[in-house]
Amino acid sequence: MTSAGGVLPGETPPRRRLRLGWFAFLAPLLFLLVVFFVIPLIDLLSVSFAPFTGGPRGEAGEFTLANYAKILGDPFYLQMMWNSVQLGVYSTVFALLIGYAVAFYLSRTSGWERTLISVACILPIFVNVIVGILGWYILLLPFGVFQQALTALGLIDGPLRWLRSFWALVAVLTWEHLPFAILILVSSLQHVPADKIAAARIAGASNFQILRTVLLPLTMPGIVASAILVFSLSVSSYLVPILIAGPRAQVIPLSIFSFASELLNWPMASALAFLLLIVVAVITYAFIALTNRLTRRGEWEMV
Amino acid sequence: MPSTKTAALRSPLTGLARPDTQARQAPGAGAPALNEPRSSAPEAAARPILRMHNVSKSFQALPVLKDLNLQIAEGEFLTLLGPSGCGKSTSLNIVAGLLAPDTGTVCLRGIIANDLPPQRRRLGMVFQSWALFPHMSVADNIAYGLRMAGTGDKTTLRRRVGEMLDLVRLPGTETKFPSQLSGGMQQRVALARALVTEPDLLLLDEPLSNLDAALRKEMQVELKRIHERLGVTTLLVTHSQEEALVMSDRIAVMRGGRIERIDTPMNVYADPRTSFVCTFVGDANVLTARVEALSAGEAKLAIGPLSLVAPAAPWWREGGEAVIALRPESLAIAAAGSQPGGADAAEAGRWSAKVTDRIFKGSSITYELSAGDAQIHLLALPQPDGRVFRRGEAAEIVVPKASVIALNAPEETEAGT
Ligand SMILES: Nc1ncnc2c1ncn2[C@@H]1O[C@H](COP(=O)(O)OP(=O)(O)OP(=O)(O)O)[C@@H](O)[C@H]1O
Ligand SMILES: [Mg+2]
Numbered sequence: 269m270t271s272a273g274g275v276l277p278g279e280t281p282p283r284r285r286l287r288l289g290w291f292a293f294l295a296p297l298l299f300l301l302v303v304f305f306v307i308p309l310i311d312l313l314s315v316s317f318a319p320f321t322g323g324p325r326g327e328a329g330e331f332t333l334a335n336y337a338k339i340l341g342d343p344f345y346l347q348m349m350w351n352s353v354q355l356g357v358y359s360t361v362f363a364l365l366i367g368y369a370v371a372f373y374l375s376r377t378s379g380w381e382r383t384l385i386s387v388a389c390i391l392p393i394f395v396n397v398i399v400g401i402l403g404w405y406i407l408l409l410p411f412g413v414f415q416q417a418l419t420a421l422g423l424i425d426g427p428l429r430w431l432r433s434f435w436a437l438v439a440v441l442t443w444e445h446l447p448f449a450i451l452i453l454v455s456s457l458q459h460v461p462a463d464k465i466a467a468a469r470i471a472g473a474s475n476f477q478i479l480r481t482v483l484l485p486l487t488m489p490g491i492v493a494s495a496i497l498v499f500s501l502s503v504s505s506y507l508v509p510i511l512i513a514g515p516r517a518q519v520i521p522l523s524i525f526s527f528a529s530e531l532l533n534w535p536m537a538s539a540l541a542f543l544l545l546i547v548v549a550v551i552t553y554a555f556i557a558l559t560n561r562l563t564r565r566g567e568w569e570m571v
Numbered sequence: 572m573p574s575t576k577t578a579a580l581r582s583p584l585t586g587l588a589r590p591d592t593q594a595r596q597a598p599g600a601g602a603p604a605l606n607e608p609r610s611s612a613p614e615a616a617a618r619p620i621l622r623m624h625n626v627s628k629s630f631q632a633l634p635v636l637k638d639l640n641l642q643i644a645e646g647e648f649l650t651l652l653g654p655s656g657c658g659k660s661t662s663l664n665i666v667a668g669l670l671a672p673d674t675g676t677v678c679l680r681g682i683i684a685n686d687l688p689p690q691r692r693r694l695g696m697v698f699q700s701w702a703l704f705p706h707m708s709v710a711d712n713i714a715y716g717l718r719m720a721g722t723g724d725k726t727t728l729r730r731r732v733g734e735m736l737d738l739v740r741l742p743g744t745e746t747k748f749p750s751q752l753s754g755g756m757q758q759r760v761a762l763a764r765a766l767v768t769e770p771d772l773l774l775l776d777e778p779l780s781n782l783d784a785a786l787r788k789e790m791q792v793e794l795k796r797i798h799e800r801l802g803v804t805t806l807l808v809t810h811s812q813e814e815a816l817v818m819s820d821r822i823a824v825m826r827g828g829r830i831e832r833i834d835t836p837m838n839v840y841a842d843p844r845t846s847f848v849c850t851f852v853g854d855a856n857v858l859t860a861r862v863e864a865l866s867a868g869e870a871k872l873a874i875g876p877l878s879l880v881a882p883a884a885p886w887w888r889e890g891g892e893a894v895i896a897l898r899p900e901s902l903a904i905a906a907a908g909s910q911p912g913g914a915d916a917a918e919a920g921r922w923s924a925k926v927t928d929r930i931f932k933g934s935s936i937t938y939e940l941s942a943g944d945a946q947i948h949l950l951a952l953p954q955p956d957g958r959v960f961r962r963g964e965a966a967e968i969v970v971p972k973a974s975v976i977a978l979n980a981p982e983e984t985e986a987g988t
Pocket of ligand 1: 630810
């Protein structure tokens with residue numbers, strides 16, 4: 269059995285024509301991709317193997333693994349990488365948990381309630397990121413209104429140093445990327461036919477069983493997509509760490525920036541950037557492979 | 572206490588038929604004879620599996636169900652038949668617990684089930700779209716209900732899935748995914764999934780409407796066979812009169828959120844009582860006549876220039892109106908000027924008419940005729956002498972007395988409006 273693509277064995281689809289047509293459509297996009305993504309990436313890669321000699325681009329033409337050796341041999345950078353990955357993982361987990369709950373609720377409501385919640389969810393996208401982060405900054409300030417109010421209510425024993433903490437970063441990263449997760453998850457939840465849920469319910473499934481056996485598997489593509497998006501955006505976020513935790517925050521994007529623009533050490537910056545890229549790619553791939561295996565994707569099609 | 576009863580009913584998953592069903596049938600006798608109605612009225616009153624009492628439901632002030640009353644006896648196959656939008660699916664969803672009625676009660680096995688969630692109603696349901704889980708194999712789809720209930724170990728589940736697949740005649744498809752099956756096969760899997768938990772009541776919401784005509788016929792027979800084999804009480808929703816007539820023990824004809832007529836298929840067909848039921852179940856010429864004279868149980872009717880002498884209905888009054896129906900297959904066509912064949916007492920009338928159209932259907936011919944002010948169609952079997960009438964030809968419509976169906980008994984008229 270081939271993975272039935274909808275074309276019967278006897279039919280020969282007009283593939284060649286189609287491909288040319290598609291190429292015409294894709295050409296501008298491919299051009300942009302090559303010029304602004306592939307070429308810089310190759311450049312990045314080549315610079316990352318150049319020795320640092322004081323000039324920003326290093327010694328052209330020479331090949332060295334010293335930059336990578338320095339990063340991988342130094343617990344400081346490894347810790348930094350670990351910090352970044354943890355930030356990404358936690359904010360992804362929280363964005364997915366909150367996002368799925370909100371999206372589930374949204375997919376089941378209608379009318380003004382739905383409009384209100386949708387707008388509230390998507391608003392952060394329209395607010396300038398810096399403005400939004402500053403809002404959080406004020407919330408988290410040790411002597412800010414928020415902490416004072418909570419202290420007055422006896423809920424916390426303030427003032428507390430929330431601002432530079434790991435969890436403050438996780439919270440702001442989650443907040444910043446939550447709308448994307450919600451948007452993707454709502455659309456994916458809405459595509460689960462209501463009668464499949466009804467069928468599960470009549471067959472005796474509890475709400476939790478329906479979630480586990482029907483909703484999660486059928487919305488897995490949306491979950492994977494939003495997870496990849498939130499994870500890669502969180503790991504590579506520069507503004508959130510620098511504004512919430514300050515320039516000393518031990519995360520890779522800040523380090524890349526300081527190597528590139530303060531120390532003018534492009535080879536080190538490139539090597540760090542490339543390692544981050546690899547880590548993100550590996551984790552993403554592992555995640556996709558795991559979910560594919562769990563839901564046996566590729567074996568079945570929606571009916 | 573519904574929960575203890577439910578627990579007691581969740582008997583070990585032996586054999587295909589439920590123990591109580593087997594007990595009702597004579598051992599070894601197999602399915603009860605077709606002509607032996609499972610659903611005599613006293614039984615329906617004694618052991619209703621489902622009872623809906625004055626159920627109403629509105630969607631945004633739009634009334635969809637109006638004081639619906641319905642009872643299904645154990646083992647009965649009841650069909651809700653009605654046109655699109657008359658509230659059939661809504662009724663079914665209320666029975667399933669997917670919708671809550673605005674007013675009225677739903678009783679399952681004599682227990683008020685209004686607040687019982689769907690998963691505790693012991694139902695099986697097949698949806699119009701079949702609603703199979705695309706990410707599960709056929710076996711996992713079928714075993715779903717048992718898994719969710721936590722009943723049975725792996726070998727029991729496998730055995731039950733095998734039994735169900737044998738029942739729906741799809742053995743060996745355990746590892747396939749729904750997308751690899753044809754529509755008819757998916758339909759069978761959906762049926763197996765609904766039946767595996769041995770439900771008290773099987774709900775079918777237009778399960779055959781996504782199939783092509785030939786498959787639909789096949790599945791009608793198949794559903795009927797499975798119903799007879801398991802004796803599972805079944806509530807079918809359809810807008811196809813053929814499905815309803817072929818499969819049901821009783822038919823409930825719905826219109827505008829009410830049940831207009833409920834009886835066995837034969838009774839509904841023979842005595843539809845309202846013109847809506849008459850034209851919805853089967854085909855009919857519905858005519859409005861004037862009662863000219865009443866005498867000795869016979870009435871002389873006039874439909875414009877056409878006259879008719881037919882058995883009088885009790886509610887007909889001299890000078891009043893009478894609505895009658897003539898089934899196309901009960902009328903006959905004869906050559907113009909031909910004489911009644913002796914037994915004219917059985918003839919209610921003989922109208923000269925003109926053939927306006929002729930539709931040849933192989934085993935029969937439908938003639939459209941105009942007689943007086945009326946357009947009448949009738950179904951003629953091929954004549955032994957090979958005589959067919961041509962368009963424009965003059966002919967006579969022979970109306971036997973037994974073919975005159977009196978409609979719109981007063982109380983039905985009120986219910987219909
Ligand atoms: N969730 C809903 N919200 C608003 N109106 C609804 C809803 N569900 C059904 N209706 C309306 O109620 C009426 C009856 O619907 P229902 O689905 O019960 O019809 P049906 O008899 O099953 O028709 P069909 O044969 O087309 O399936 C329709 O007019 C429909 O528009
Ligand atoms: Mg319907």
